[in-house]
Amino acid sequence: MNPLEDYHQNLMADIRRQADASGILMVEAFFDRMTERLTESGELEAADRAYYQIGKGKEKLRIDGYAGDPRESGGVLGLIVCDFVDSDEVQTFAKSDIPPVLNPLIRFLKQARTKEFRDALNEENPGFQVSDLIITTWSQVTKVKLILVSNRQYIGRDDTVKLAEMADVPITWSVWDLARFERFDKSGQAREDMVIDFATDFGAPVPALKASQVGAALESYLLIVPGEQLAAIYDRWGARLLEANVRTFLQARAKTNKGIQKTIMEEPELFFPYNNGLSATAEGVTCVRADDGLAIASINNLQIVNGAQTTGSIHAGLKSAKDQLAQVFVQMKLTVVPADRSEGIVPKISEYANTQNKVNAADFFSNHPFHIRVQQLSRRVIFTAREGERHDRKWFYERTCGQFLNARGSLKGADQKSFDLEFPTSQIFTKTDLAKFENSAAGQPHIVSRGAQKNFSEYAKEIGDSWSKSAAKYDELWYRRLIAKAIIFRKLEEEVPKQNWYSGGYRANVVTYAMAKIFHDANDEKNVLDIDSVWKIQNVSAALQRALLLAAETAHDIITHPPTGIRNMSEWAKQQACWSGLKGREVRYATDFDKCKISVEAMQTAVRDARAKQAMTKGIDAQTEVLSLGANFWKKVLEWGQAGRKLTPREVVVLNTCISMPKRIPTESQAALALVILGRMGDDTPHFSA
Template sequence: MNDIEERLNFRSDLLEDSKDEDGFIVQSNLLSQVLPSMLDAKLIDSEDFNDSYFHDQSNGQKLNAYNISNSGERLQLFIIDESTIDETSNTEELLILQKADYDNQFKRVEKLIKKAFNSQLFNSIQDSDKAKVLASKLESLEGFNEIDVIEIFLISLTVAISNQGKTTQPRSIYFQEEKCNRAFKSKEEAKKKEVLILKKLIDLNFLFNVMVSKGYREVLTIDFEKTFNYGLEAIKAAENESFVSYLCVLKADIIADLYRQYSSRLLEKNVRSFLDFRGVNKGIKETIRKEPEKFIAYNNGLTITATDIKTFENKHKLYIASLTDFQIVNGGQTTATIYFSKKDGLDVSKVYVMAKINVAKQTNEKDLEQLIDNISKYSNAQSKVSNVDLKSRNSQLLKIKKLSESILTPKSRKWFFERSKGEFNTLLRKERSNKNKILKDFPSERRFTKEQLGKYYCAWGEEPYLVKKGGERIFRNFIEHLSPDEDNGKKPPTIDRDYYEALIAKVILFKEMELIYGTRNSAIGQIRSAVIPYSLSVLYIYTDTHKNYFNFQKIWKDEGVDENLSVFLWNLMKLVNALIKKYSLSDDLGEYSKRIELWNSIKHCQEIDFFMSEDKNKILMSKYIIQDKRG
């Protein structure tokens, strides 16, 4: 099977998994399939998205969804080229030679942005349209101040190809960044700023690479000469068989520009999942404000890893031209704080930062990954970043995988735990002749990834706002539960049959609530990804106490929820849906539900107390609450 054919077969699998119960391909379902791969490739911070479907065919405008990065300054817009998800399309239509075909799709979103920047979008959209909230944010003073970068992701189930040479080959297509000047006028003030517009194609080449590599991430190459017209002066400090170390001094302006361009993509996974970019370090900021020339003396600097380096000499001095596979493994807070300090108007021109750059030599991928992990681990040894392993090789995850392969449900079925990225699709590729049997044995409702498992598990707790954020932060919480720091007296859970059954019961409960909440016209509302974790957290605090615990064994034995519990959950989610609207201090419900303030307003409000104290609900809950005899 050739490369093109493999990608087109993968497309068929994606479309099949994006269908609703009536067999229709749903664009939001496709987004849910695609975004986890983009998260794995470090392009986004979370697989969560705010559905903002808008399609004005007459004016050539379209948008599917948006998200705001954890750092807050980056708006990410998603558009699906609907012509590429037609199952009747032939191969010729899906092979794209011309970059212009993709440019035309990007323009559909760019027209919306331009309209918003001219304060013409909000009033042109009906109140019932999902894009109304986004239009309001874009045209507001808050949106003007916050958003410095807009990334447009075009999801196109096509294959970008090149016909150079004897055969047709898949190829990558890149798009030039653009800078857009915008103004904001009010009665009080007039402001101007420059917004960076970035465009990224998410086609079958990209998605297939993520799947087959079981965790593909695009290697980030920083070309200091080309991008910044800036050769980075350095000295070679050490060299051995594993790596070469360089020492250099970075201008703060360069660091700020790097962060603006690449955001959290600069940061190694452990660091990225730990840091809260919304809260900048006050000490660092005060040094920039009062003693910028002393910053280099006060700050620990950056530790950077790379896998390749290009250097040149000029007047007997060594300069770094570019670094390949650039990752900041220590100094993420410094990097973010410099960016936000400059954004707030502080002068960073006198600020310089020490940097240690370790360029790994190994060609073996496993050894290389281990080396970079160790550099990250020991670079952060004195900081508060805990050294959890966020990868699929975690020993506790391996135990869960083995149990999933051996334990049958009460109805003699198994669940498929995708411990490594793309594991299920790899199985389908290897067993193409048995594809139908595999899909029958493991339909989408009985499959879950390690990231989904983290979300399902952590939803049963008191941090629904973190579950709503998704991404590596919530997965870190799950891994820290599986593999806690034993030096602090915490013991890891015993991963046995009982643990596995309770885990699957939590997966079942979450997935059942997604079905109960509904989609499109039958949905309770438009904020399902917030309502479900919030509702589960409400259920948790009212049933899992020091005296009692919830009976997940009943859900495991039933392999679902019974009719009475289903009605209860529907009523609870309907109430929580209304409460999120009531207590949110922003019209952007999807984003505000990521804040602890909303959860604090809801968890013990009178409406929840009244609902949970109703006789019918107390009677139902009594069937699912077991008296705690564990101690």
């Protein structure tokens, strides 16, 4: 079995499991899973399911989802259609097979722009919802992106294809097929390399000044990029130009800077002196010699790590100030970072280049200590098997794209089977999943409803502040409680579609709102929701499930009945007012809901006990390690430390105690200090045996 076949087999198994557990159609489970990849990759900023289909043959209209409000994504209207085949074998399709799938979406777009089409539908119909959004925002739409999502393998060559314009608005279509999803899930690389050929495709090579010496660790260049070239490049490649973490950060903080746009329109010749310019990275460049010096002819996999607002503003000038762009120039600092060094280098460039935004590493990077801590805990903490199951299991935190598939793929035979038992696919969670669990419980369902990336960015801000104040609180008990929230969230995802009151649609919104409501209603001055009981049994009790579904029914009612003047329910769910409405709505829970609560004092006692236990375990582990190294080892450490005058008087006393073993045994605190001494010596520690 080749890697793509193996990926397809596991994907189909997961989709069938999710569909069976939740009572939803397989294509809906497929949509939910794959649109998460679209937002993570930057193809779209959000993805809301809105299934509508009518007619047959050449009269057929179909849409499966859309990418949120275009006004929130730089004027880009994203529409999604699914091509899903229930097959155990990998199926293929070619460019000639595209029209039967894509044309119904194009026909839907044409019809949805008319009030006659919209007004003929019920307001709760997803087709009405999308049509109303398109009509309301069309004057501000700058581009339409049609995305075809398929579990078949596309054997055509086109990545993104431009179609005829509609009312002067450019339209493109692109395919996300099985192979592309497999590449992204394994490495985060969803497309072929992005080669920006200035000489052939964008007018001419860009003059450059080399800013690094021969033999330097990294090549660097300074460029002056014409505004017309930058706008054309962004128009073609879009969000692929923006380093993923910076893109996420910007989504939550600011719209395109109006001041930058004003300069372009009114004083384009002053754009260069007024603007700070761009910081960018690339995996490679091709340089040529021009009449007036060095120039860059092409850039491989350009990523703008600082200057996204500048880039977006210049691109907007294609529509609002096309004539002025000829006078706009922007400076770019470009660093060439080989692909095998990008994970370590690019995050630092992004972080330091964006310091004026007062951000921290948690806003951007998967290698922030918080994420590393969660990953370590996920590989270590074992949860008792659920009732009726034989094996204890762990939850796998996928800190970076491809960790799970790569970890599993490195194993064979019995080892792979053991891995599957230890880390079932139903217990994988990502950074964006973590943010959904946490923000739902924290009473921010309107933020969660804005999409995985925007929600993660908001959560990252909180983590950045909290981590800097107290990293110690993110311990094993915190992690277990995080998993309890994951269990509650996923139980709601499974159960909501099975309810009689659920009419389809808005499941993601209902889930996060219901979870937020339960935590809100359970928590007061004396009591909180007993989430410790959830992780202990790895399940939701019958009493808690009943309460969750009552909250979900109320949430569904609030979401599907917005105030007068608001007609798009998905967009309504993204507003603070929607959450305020649910918070204020009384839910009559059964009397056994009280059994789902625990006193604040008991919850705090659990924290104190857990930290005491953790401290004791660390002390015992330290004693064990010191004893295992032996007295002779510590004698040589003392001799070496004294020779270099690296020890305090207290440290000398502690090491003398270690030397007297086994006659005298160092205490837990003394053992811990001995290991601190050893760690402080680091690479200077001499290599001697115990």
